[in-house]
Each structure stands twice: as C-alpha cells, then as structure tokens.
Amino acid sequence: MRLRAALLATALTTTPVMAAMATTITGPYVDIGGGYDLTQTQHMHSYDGQAVKENESQAGIPGLPASNAAFLDQTMQQDTNSAAHARERMHHGAGWTGFASFGWGFGNGLRAEVEGAYNWSETTRYTTTSYGGGHGKTDGADRSYGGFVNVLYDIDLKRLFGIDVPVTPFIGVGAGYLWQTVNDATPIANSIMNVHHNGTNGSFAYQGIVGAAYDIPGVPGLQMTTEYRMIGQVESFNNGNLGQTVINANNQPVTDHDSIRYDHRFNHQFIVGVRYAFNNAPPPPPPAPAIVPPAPTAARTYLVFFDWDGAALTGRSREIVAEAAQASTHVQTTRIEVNGYTDNTSAHPGPRGEKYNLGLSMRRADSVKAELIRDGVPANAIDIHGYGEAHPLVATGPDTREPQNRRVEIILH
Structure with missing residues (x-):
C-alpha cells in the first residue's frame, strides 16, 4: 500500500x-x-x-x-x-x-x-x-x-x-x-x-x-x-x-x-x-529573416505618341494602351485619367492655331479612351482632358515640331 x-x-x-x-x-x-x-x-x-x-x-x-x-x-x-x-x-x-x-x-x-x-x-x-x-x-x-x-x-x-x-x-x-x-x-x-x-x-x-x-x-x-x-x-x-x-x-x-x-x-x-x-545564458536570437525585395509594381503612367496633326493610333501606340489596360487590373485603381497634348505648331497658324490644337488634343484623348474600352476598361472609369499646347514634356522655342509633346498620358489613380 x-x-x-x-x-x-x-x-x-x-x-x-x-x-x-x-x-x-x-x-x-x-x-x-x-x-x-x-x-x-x-x-x-x-x-x-x-x-x-x-x-x-x-x-x-x-x-x-x-x-x-x-x-x-x-x-x-x-x-x-x-x-x-x-x-x-x-x-x-x-x-x-x-x-x-x-x-x-x-x-x-x-x-x-x-x-x-x-x-x-x-x-x-x-x-x-x-x-x-x-x-x-x-x-x-x-x-x-x-x-x-x-x-x-x-x-x-x-x-x-x-x-x-x-x-x-x-x-x-x-x-x-x-x-x-x-x-x-x-x-x-x-x-x-x-x-x-x-x-x-x-x-x-x-x-x-x-x-x-x-x-x-x-x-x-x-x-x-x-x-x-x-x-x-x-x-x-x-x-x-x-x-x-x-x-x-x-x-x-x-x-x-x-x-x-x-x-x-x-x-x-x-x-x-x-x-x-551554471551556463544559463539565453539562446542566441533566431537569424533575421531574409529581406525579399518587393516585386516590381506595374507603371502607373503610360505615354502614347502621335504623328504631327494626327489623332490615329499606331501599332506601337495600341500595344502601350493594352499594357495600361492590363495594369489597371493588377493594381488598386479607382480612376484612369487620359490627358491629350500637342506641340506648339499647328496646321492652322495664326489666332486659330491654339484653338485648333486644343481640339486636336481632345481627339487624341478620345482615341486612347476608345482603345481602352476595347481592351476591357469600363468607360465610367475613364476621365479625359485636352490641354493643347500647355504642359509640354520637352521645352522648345515657338513654332517647333516636337514628337514628345504630341502625346497622350494615361495615369492610373
């Protein structure tokens, strides 16, 4: 017992x-x-x-x-x-x-x-x-x-x-x-x-x-x-x-x-x-986790360039628009801004030229919006603006044809 x-x-x-x-x-x-x-x-x-x-x-x-x-x-x-x-x-x-x-x-x-x-x-x-x-x-x-x-x-x-x-x-x-x-x-x-x-x-x-x-x-x-x-x-x-x-x-x-x-x-x-x-030191801390660089994020701004006095998209322009449409599905996007521009030359020189270029920039923005919609982007998610000769990408003298200023910017917000 x-x-x-x-x-x-x-x-x-x-x-x-x-x-x-x-x-x-x-x-x-x-x-x-x-x-x-x-x-x-x-x-x-x-x-x-x-x-x-x-x-x-x-x-x-x-x-x-x-x-x-x-x-x-x-x-x-x-x-x-x-x-x-x-x-x-x-x-x-x-x-x-x-x-x-x-x-x-x-x-x-x-x-x-x-x-x-x-x-x-x-x-x-x-x-x-x-x-x-x-x-x-x-x-x-x-x-x-x-x-x-x-x-x-x-x-x-x-x-x-x-x-x-x-x-x-x-x-x-x-x-x-x-x-x-x-x-x-x-x-x-x-x-x-x-x-x-x-x-x-x-x-x-x-x-x-x-x-x-x-x-x-x-x-x-x-x-x-x-x-x-x-x-x-x-x-x-x-x-x-x-x-x-x-x-x-x-x-x-x-x-x-x-x-x-x-x-x-x-x-x-x-x-x-x-x-x-007697040997009671605490164990060494675990090794710090390896730092993994973040995956590259998709670009949020895309540039589409146009011929002088033109609003039609080229083959390369359509590829860039398609990349922007695809990127909008992978990043947190609430709004897509499409802004059109021209250089400071015009097919109608004189006082009518600036007004003409303003309309040309809107036609270029409309062309890009239409292509985005064809690539699956909802129309109500797209805002378009035409700024004419304002905000040039490259500063030039007056009456200068500059290809980089004849553009549309696609901005993902």
Whole structure:
C-alpha cells in the first residue's frame, strides 16, 4: 500500500505545470534532493552454532525462571544438533533518502554526474527459523551510504516530438558502492531473548532513474525535479556482530556471537529536488529573416505618341494602351485619367492655331479612351482632358515640331 501511494504521489507531482521553456543542460550543474525511501523485505541467513557458553547452565542464570531456562535449553540443543543454518527476514517501515551530485551536460541531452547518497530505513519486524521459529517486533534501523557515477539523458520533447511543454523528462542509470549499517534488537522466544543485529559492510550497488525537470520562471538555470529511483545491492555480505541475549536480572548473554549474511537489497525512492545549471545564458536570437525585395509594381503612367496633326493610333501606340489596360487590373485603381497634348505648331497658324490644337488634343484623348474600352476598361472609369499646347514634356522655342509633346498620358489613380 505504501508503494502504491508513493507511486500515485509521484504521478501527481510529475503533472506538467506551465513555466518557462524546457531547458537542456550544457556545462556544469549541481543537484540536490530528498524524499521517501521504501526498502523491500530483506532476506538473511545466519550461521548460528548457538552453543551455550562453556560450563554455563541456563538454569543457573540468576533471575531466569526454570521454565524459561528449560525452553532455551531445548531450542538451543535442537539448533546445535542440526548445525542450524537459520533463514531469516527483516521487514522495513518508513524511511527517507537524500543525495547531492555534481555533473556536466553535453548540450545534446546527455549528462554525466558524480553523486553522494544516504538512505535511512526503520526496521519493524524480524522472523527466523531458529529458536523454534522465532519472530518479533523489531526496534531499530538500518542505513546505507556511498556514491554513484550516473549517466542520464534529457528528452527534448519539442525537438523530438514537436510537443511544446515546459517539462524535460529524463532517464538514467548509475553504478557505485554503498555501505550498509544495521543496529536493531528483536525480542523472540516468548520474549525471553533479544536478537541483536549490529555491524557495517559494503557492496557494489546500481540504480535506475526516471524523472522530469521543470524550469522555474524568472530564474535562468534553476529547475525543480521529481524522480523515482530503484537502488539494488547485488553482493551478499556478512555482518559480523550478531548476538542473542537472554533477558534476565543480570542481562547476561546465553549464546556466542553468530555470523549473518544479508542477501540482495532493493530500495524504492520517490524524490523531489532542485537543480542549478551554471551556463544559463539565453539562446542566441533566431537569424533575421531574409529581406525579399518587393516585386516590381506595374507603371502607373503610360505615354502614347502621335504623328504631327494626327489623332490615329499606331501599332506601337495600341500595344502601350493594352499594357495600361492590363495594369489597371493588377493594381488598386479607382480612376484612369487620359490627358491629350500637342506641340506648339499647328496646321492652322495664326489666332486659330491654339484653338485648333486644343481640339486636336481632345481627339487624341478620345482615341486612347476608345482603345481602352476595347481592351476591357469600363468607360465610367475613364476621365479625359485636352490641354493643347500647355504642359509640354520637352521645352522648345515657338513654332517647333516636337514628337514628345504630341502625346497622350494615361495615369492610373
């Protein structure tokens, strides 16, 4: 039940919360954390021998009732005759764990770190096949401490899967060495004996890590982490200070110290931590978008030229009018202005010449308007004007034939 509750708590704490963009570590970092430790029931084997102290009789121990002495004598004699190899179990209760590490991120998701760890666990119950199948509630604790070298990988969800969330999951493995220290006592055999476990030894250890990191908004490089770790110690080892003591008035031992061997040990840990990366400069800004020059826009003014004293369109003039009509459909045009002009010569010299040229400029404008209409331009979109000799394109002396002044201007508004 404790394991299921702890797994549920970890699932809740790893629910993504909105924060800054997820970060992949590059360069040095430090990490600390702590949380709940659950140690699985641990198997043990003791090589008892359980010889009654030489020349000592249990019945002669002051303060021990004769019935208890007889019970001890019987059970110890049975174990001695069978060269007892007791099979034992130690059950564990609530515990806690803490660690600190220093590491390096390679910028591609991979990290390597060195870690120091400490684990404490309450011992709650001891059972044994010795002493007629003894068991009892245990008072004490065991602890393990040591170090690991870990290799981890940060999973960039946005880069790998296109998921833009402010969390970076990670996985890892580690290998190292842990020392285990035990110190507890359990009353057994009708509560007339105490079995003491006491000693320290070490073994190779390994761990698997699954977790997630969350950037803390407004503090570059600082992250909160949640993790699950499974730690195993694969090598059995002997814990050499094991004794059984008769509880009597003089608190005298009735057996020699025995040797006990602990089997594979497993710790399940649920951890909350804080991590800080030192190289936390913001990423370089994205490159500026390439400047694409705007597409050339269609001309808004077109010039159509005429022969002297003529208003008829030439082949080239019709092409220019057609270009203007086509352009009016590609640009935002609200009005087309058609203005006719002449040079300062006239087929009717004298006072009538200027009036004649004014009419000639209107005929030229009418010719261009008619051609625009044939090219699909609505007639109500066209305004025409005749300016005669006014507004020459090229300045000339009086009575000068200038081809560029004999023109019509098409202006798109």
